[in-house]
Amino acid sequence: MGHREELLAGAKQCLYERGYARTTARDIVAVSGANLASIGYHFGSKEALLTAALIEATEEWAEAVNKMWDPDPDAPFMERFESLWKAVVASLGEHRNLWVSTFEALNQAERLPELKRRLSNDVELARGSFAQLFGPGPEPGDERADRAVGAFYVALMQGLMVQRLLDPERAPTGEDIALAMRTIIERATTHPDVSH
Numbered sequence: 001m002g003h004r005e006e007l008l009a010g011a012k013q014c015l016y017e018r019g020y021a022r023t024t025a026r027d028i029v030a031v032s033g034a035n036l037a038s039i040g041y042h043f044g045s046k047e048a049l050l051t052a053a054l055i056e057a058t059e060e061w062a063e064a065v066n067k068m069w070d071p072d073p074d075a076p077f078m079e080r081f082e083s084l085w086k087a088v089v090a091s092l093g094e095h096r097n098l099w100v101s102t103f104e105a106l107n108q109a110e111r112l113p114e115l116k117r118r119l120s121n122d123v124e125l126a127r128g129s130f131a132q133l134f135g136p137g138p139e140p141g142d143e144r145a146d147r148a149v150g151a152f153y154v155a156l157m158q159g160l161m162v163q164r165l166l167d168p169e170r171a172p173t174g175e176d177i178a179l180a181m182r183t184i185i186e187r188a189t190t191h192p193d194v195s196h
């Protein structure tokens with residue numbers, strides 16, 4: 001493993017143990033065994049290194065969710081939808097410190113343009129990935145609708161993360177998310193013109 005990979009591994013460990021806001025360059029060096037100068041050489045700054053580590057850790061989380069979520073492609077939509085959110089909820093508990101670090105990074109993003117750009121690009125990729133989870137919509141090529149669906153799932157996931165971080169005992173489960181979706185669909189189809 002080279003210095004760059006050692007630094008990334010050390011930064012990911014620090015994200016999980018200390019968080020984005022509390023990790024110093026010296027913390028990363030102590031964990032990785034690299035030297036301070038190698039952070040600047042390979043990444044330009046501690047923030048750039050932590051951002052790269054955060055994005056890599058998020059990608060690893062997404063892979064873990066994909067391994068946990070193995071839906072039957074012939075199962076009804078709502079069954080697959082519920083199984084996805086059960087996997088997401090389970091993974092949020094296992095990766096709690098990653099999401100604490102993610103929200104710390106979001107808090108810093110307004111003042112760190114490169115961090116904001118990288119996180120924004122990561123969110124856009126998540127929109128695309130979520131949009132493709134259950135296949136294309138009924139109108140092939142409706143990119144705006146697909147992107148809106150992806151954005152909806154990202155917003156749902158981020159809101160779920162906040163609730164699970166603040167109050168894991170009362171936060172929605174995967175079953176609750178599916179119940180909410182079923183209820184919204186039922187209400188929209190049963191009373192489409194009723195507004196309150």
